Amino acid sequence: IRDRYMGKKKDSDKKKDTDKKKKDTDKKKDADKKKDADKKKKDTDKKKKDDDKKKKDADKKKKDTDKKKDADKKKDADKKKKDTDKKKDADKKKDADKKKKDTDKKKKDDDKKKKDADK
Secondary structure (H helix, E strand, O other): OHHHHOOOOOHHHHHHHHHHHHHHHHHHHHHHHHHHHHHHHHHHHHHHHHHHHHHHHHHHHHHHHHHHHHHHHHHHHHHHHHHHHHHHHHHHHHHHHHHHHHHHHHHHHHHHHHHHHHO
16 A cells, blocks of 8 residues: 555556557557548548549540541541532533534535535
8 A cells, every 4th residue: 555655557557558558559450441441542532533533634635635536537528529519510511512612613614515515
């Protein structure tokens, strides 16, 4: 009893203190573990969200690019068709002009022949 009052702790008191300290340490460790797990989950969720956004942006970009390509293709096809039609019309006109010229020349020759024959 005298030892207790003189500041010396009994073994049972020492054990109690040690147990309390251990319990507090374990509690702190558990809290830290939970905190880390929560942070990790939060980071993972954020990363997933960012990845999803990136994928969505990439898909949109691809869609826009494909749309533009299709529009360009159509534009090229329309231009080609227009050019082809223009060329066909020009060729037709050329042929018609040549035919008319030949016809006029033939008529002129026929008229000349007839005139010569009348003489």
